[in-house]
Amino acid sequence: MTSNQKQYTSFLFILFGILFYISYENSSFALDKIDIKTNVPEKINPVPFVPQYPKGKFEYIVITEGCNFDSLGLCISAHSGPGEKNEKVYELETGMIFKIKSKEEKNGQIWYHVHFDEQLRYPDRTVKDWYIPAVAGRVVSDNGEEVLSSFTPATSKRIIVDLSDHMIYAYDGDKLFMTTKVATGVKDAPTPLGTFTIYKKTPSRYMQGPLPGVTDTPFDLPGVPWNMYFTKDGAVIHGAYWHDRYGTNQSNECINLPPELAKILYDWAPLGTVVTIQN
Structure with a gap:
């Protein structure tokens, strides 16, 4: 073979190699080829994003099997320790809610250790630790106390309370979300x-x-549910388990709702919601 023939043969071989490479790269097989280094397909179908909704940071027990405010007879009680032989510290009422510190078992029964980690105005009136039997209620999760900050997103939600007819109105923009009778502040x-x-x-x-500057009346209300503070003096929208006199003047500055409705409003209204009190 002459030198010219060898050069021509080499040229054909190189050209054939280039054409084969181009054909391979454009083939359907190439689109699914495996990278040897990673063993992962170079081209894969995207996996749809599924949002995850984490549970709240804390657990609470909502009392569902307690006494009602007008009940007569025996009530389930909180005790000073796990077990019914320990001292009774409070008769539980339906609608109360308590933050759970821990769970303990005693004689086959589950008890929730609840702890008042808030600052009490009159701490000498109660013991700091209660034990509540699991049969008294159901456990829910929540993020706990939340406070407005400069990072809180703006909201179009607003609440109007009309003292003249003891009504509350919750709006998202111009759309009415909820309205119901409430109890408002006494004279x-x-x-x-x-x-x-x-x-x-x-x-x-x-x-x-008593609340200095607000009322001289003594009261003790543990486990008040679903609180939304709108003044620094302590005016709050919250549930009330101790009465059902909605549509009247009943509270000390606050707005009282039935506990189940207070929960709905609490979940709906974010921090930063505007509250207008009118008469």
């Missing part, structure tokens, strides 16, 4: 008029009185 501790903002939310609050 000596009226609900303040004006426009406010929900700046703090907490699922459970131990409310005590």
Whole structure:
């Protein structure tokens, strides 16, 4: 073979190799080839994003098997320790809610250790630790206390409370979400008029009185449910398990709803929701 023939043969071989490579790269097989280094397909179908909704940070027990405010007879009680032989510290009422610190078992029965980690106005009136039998209620999760900050997103939601007819109206823009009768402040501790903002939310609050500058009446209300604070003086939209006198003046500045409706409003209204109190 002459040198010219060898060069021509080499040229054909190179040309054939180039054509084969181009054909291979454009083939359907190439689109699915495996990278040896990673053993992962170079081209794969995208996996649809599925959002994850984490549970709340804390667990709470909502009392569902307690006494009602007008009940007669025996009530399920919280005790000073796990087990019914321990001292009774409080008769539980339906609608209360308590933050769970731990869970313990005693004689085959589950007990929830609840702890008042909030600052009590009159701490000498109660023991700090209660034990509640699991049969008294159901466990829910929540993020706990939340406070308005500069990072809180803006919202179009707003709440109007009309003191003249004891009604609450919850709007998202111009769309009415909920309306119901509420209890509002008594003559000596009226609900303040004006426009406010929900700046703090907490699922459970131990409310005590007297309140300096508000009322001289003593009271103890542990486990007040679904609290939304709108004044620094302590005016709150919350559930009330101790009465059903909605449509009347009943509270110390606050707005009272039935606990189940307070829960719905609590979940719906974010921090920053505007609250307008009018008459």
